[in-house]
Amino acid sequence: METEVRTPPTICGMGHRMKRKEDARFLFGKGRYVDDIKLPGMLYMDIVRSPFAHARIKSINAERALAMDGVVAVITGKDLEKYNLHWMPTLMGDTQMVLPTDRVMYQAQEVAAVIATDRYIAADAVEAIEVEYEPLEPVVDPFRALEPDAPVLRTDKGKTDNHIWHWEVGDREATERAFQEADVVVKQQIYIPRIHVASIETCGCIADYNPAEGKLTVYMTTQAPHVVRTALALVAGHVGLSEEKIRVISPDIGGGFGGKVPTYPGYVIAIAASVLLGKPVKWIEDRSENLQADSFARDYHITAELAATKDGKITALRIKTLADHGYTDAAANPSKFPAGLFSICTGSYDIKHAFVEVDAVYTNKPPGGVAYRCSFRVTEAVHAIERMVDVLAQKLGMDPAELRFRNFVQPDQFPYKSALGWEYDSGNYPAALRKAMDLIGYEELRREQAERRARGELIGIGISSFTEIVGAGPSRHFDILGIKMFDSCELRIHPTGKAIARFGTKSQGQGHETTYAQIIAEELGIPAAHVQVEEGDTDTAPYGLGTYASRSTPTAGAAAAMAARKVREKARKIAAYLLEVSEEDLEWEPGVFRVKGAPDKSVTIQEIAFAAYTNHPPGMEAGLEAVHYYDPPNLTFPFGSYICVVDIDKGTGQVKIRRFVAVDDCGHVINPMIVEGQIHGGLTMGFAPAMMEELVYDEEGNILTGSFMDYLLPTAVETPRWETARTVTPSPHHPLGAKGVGESATVGAPAAIVNAVVDALSPYGVTHIDIPITPYKVWKILHEKGVV
Ligand code: MCN
Ligand code: CUN
Structure with missing residues (x-):
């Protein structure tokens, strides 16, 4: 299924690869930062x-x-x-x-x-x-922070230890029983290090x-x-x-x-x-201040366990995590979710029993915890489950794709209630993985791998079949400091049929000025080029919670559609008045109301807009505008399947990504070009922490990676070529069937890369490597395991 294009290029509604309206000013060097x-x-x-x-x-x-x-x-x-x-x-x-x-x-x-x-x-x-x-005396290590003789950091709060909070979800006893009854259990420590976003502007x-x-x-x-x-x-x-x-x-x-x-x-x-x-x-801020003091991401010490039958049906998941928050918990999570949406960690799999607990501690490091295209800790959740599925496959001697197919939530199970309480709105996980396997030629690659292994070469194939969860609200569960998480659009149509739309979100590069205009074009038939989008000024924009956690399309994008539909309802009344027929006699096609059975009798949205200010029906308020505050009924659950192929140089430990295929599904697509751009950027931001980035501290709490000499960012030279494709599984509750996509690739990519590297080294008994996978780390493993 693809997103249907219903408007001509002159209108440029959904599905058009419209060039970004905002880029003109950026390309002319006229951005206003x-x-x-x-x-x-x-x-x-x-x-x-x-x-x-x-x-x-x-x-x-x-x-x-x-x-x-x-x-x-x-x-x-x-x-x-x-x-x-x-x-x-x-x-x-x-x-x-x-x-x-x-x-x-x-x-x-x-x-x-x-x-x-x-x-x-x-x-x-x-x-x-x-x-x-x-x-x-500083406390740098979060495990040390919990020791009884560790210095207490937050005496200002009357604390007597460094523990911030404990959070748990799921059924501890039922999970325990499932583990006792399991044929196979695997357990793995996974550290997801502290990283920094390094946006171009500080x-x-x-x-x-x-x-x-x-x-x-x-x-x-x-x-x-x-x-x-x-x-x-x-x-x-x-x-x-x-x-x-x-x-x-x-x-x-x-x-x-x-x-x-x-x-x-x-x-x-x-x-x-x-x-x-x-x-x-x-x-x-200058660059060093930005790198050394601003909100970090990740820093999760995870112990994960899976229980399964011997033929590879996963029966339970258990995770215990220690979260290092630095000296204060300044993460930006919804209030009720101190560990964000980490409890999406059952992932794309139908796992009956699960139990997750997270403990947060204070250390002498900068505060933060939520940043870096994370979807509120979904990155950590995906990394844990996608790694664990591979650890289990290795233990069972089963192909990791086969193990995934065996455990996926099936398309007919949606809406699917997970063991940790989420209701997944929609998905088709087998289709996405199948498509990725076909694109990369999975079976052929496995044959090649067998041949090369026989010659002692190191080639690895890694899969990540992730599920995202984005679009907070619904406001009954989601708030920040008590402010409910909805989002808004205020839409005004001018007399000549042009429009201004203002939003409670705020683009930082995602292209909202283009995509919101396309949504309004789709709904009203006003050319997207004639819809001015504004965000970010609290004196003029309607109240909103902002842009993060890929929530703009699920919330404000929906609000744009709903506001436009309100405008269309009023436009219909004006059209009926102008054409002297009843509203029921009118048919809508993008930009025009026609009289049913008399298609030459019609008025355009532009004519209607003019009439709204010059010739509106008696008794009706003048003007053509609407406001909508959209409170989503549920989150949206985009997903994807990524496959990575790596070749490892035995002499240097250098990992080369030979191919990376990413199949994403964010429901209906508003602008395919922008979505591809988001995925390319997101994949690069998944590759970066997988291979290069880490904030490192010494025992005194000095940052050892305080400049870009030591904190390694990928450039175009290191970044592999991304091959992208998509499936379309619309969200059943979003007015446009769209799901968020801004973070999917960053969330899904690291596990595919690690899984590929571990797969390459699995014949030598390697079951896990913590990111970043630097050449030195691989080189050491090659020597320890006697590969060279
Ligand atoms: N889109 C679409 N069709 C869909 C879904 C999205 O065309 N089905 C388009 C949207 O209209 C929007 C873009 O893709 O133009 C991203 O939409 P969405 O997934 O709703 O995410 P947000 O707009 O809320 O962006 C936030 C997300 C986050 S949380 C981070 S972090 C991140 C990301 O976006 N930061 C970015 N991508 C970024 N891209 C740039 N250039 N700069 C950042 O700082
Ligand atoms: Cu977590 S990074 Mo984005 O949600 O702004």
């Missing part, structure tokens, strides 16, 4: 950061800095404390220092801020500030407080401007910032990937500085 904005009288902020992972601050001496020409102010935690602004809440309801008053908790933590007339002066003044520290803001109006405007690199506005009003209401006086503007964003969901101390300090000084204050 936060750092492009320069306000009159603007001051610049730079931040003093801690060299220690854990230390007491004995003194801060700013005298030399303050004496420098152009330095306007130095702000410390003690200054903010006077206004009770030295702490702020995190999105997970924990607390985080804005600036410390006595202790620093991770290397690169904010210690003080300098405000100056020039960015260079601010940077020089940062160097001139003398901070005296008394180093304290984080930053301009806080512009206008004392005459009492109004604060913040231009900010945020994926969720409305939530920031409400949170600011809640924490700074006591200093006179009430919500109608706060305007958050998220202009063009140079990549978010989850790293621009949290509220960083820098934003709050800049706002405080602007309010105190009555001038605009700009703060833009």
